Amino acid sequence: MPNCSSSIARNRADAQEFSLVTSDPRAEDAKRMIRFGRSCVTISRRLAGMRMRIRVPTSLYRGVVLEKNGGEAAPLYRLRLDHPDADLCVPLFEAGDSVEIIAEWTAWADFFDLPRLLGTAAGSCAAFDAKIGSVALGAARPDRKRGRAVVTRRARFLTRRKMGVSPSAPG
Numbered sequence: 001m002p003n004c005s006s007s008i009a010r011n012r013a014d015a016q017e018f019s020l021v022t023s024d025p026r027a028e029d030a031k032r033m034i035r036f037g038r039s040c041v042t043i044s045r046r047l048a049g050m051r052m053r054i055r056v057p058t059s060l061y062r063g064v065v066l067e068k069n070g071g072e073a074a075p076l077y078r079l080r081l082d083h084p085d086a087d088l089c090v091p092l093f094e095a096g097d098s099v100e101i102i103a104e105w106t107a108w109a110d111f112f113d114l115p116r117l118l119g120t121a122a123g124s125c126a127a128f129d130a131k132i133g134s135v136a137l138g139a140a141r142p143d144r145k146r147g148r149a150v151v152t153r154r155a156r157f158l159t160r161r162k163m164g165v166s167p168s169a170p171g
Contacts, residue, residue, distance in 0.1 A: 064081060115129045
């Protein structure tokens with residue numbers, strides 16, 4: 001499991017790539033090398049005598065999940081990059097200090113431009129941020145043309161036209 005040496009909050013000054021070695025019980029040497037880039041995550045390990053390297057775009061990850069383990073007296077906070085496939089979930093950081101973990105959580109989410117998620121006791125994730133990057137999430141607004149939200153509005157080209165005056169009938 002990663003420790004404080006993988007801190008992105010302390011080392012992120014213009015960094016484009018990070019690497020981390022974590023434990024992997026299925027790998028031959030019981031470890032895997034993970035390289036983090038802004039656009040992809042590369043997971044390398046040896047399995048059954050073969051070198052294996054998987055490159056996953058960061059857009060396929062759901063977000064950066066914060067989980068709390070342990071009791072109230074000595075909590076252990078863990079961050080992970082969450083993917084629908086459990087084998088591609090990546091542990092990022094762990095700490096006992098809530099201030100440090102919040103800084104790391106924000107820094108990793110900003111680095112990948114992914115939302116911050118809270119891990120629940122049931123193992124699922126709940127959204128903490130209502131945004132992805134600088135885009136706010138929420139209910140979609142109805143399309144003005146299809147939803148006919150503004151039916152009484154005149155078309156733009158009609159607003160420039162003036163009402164014509166009909167010629168008076170000779171009489």
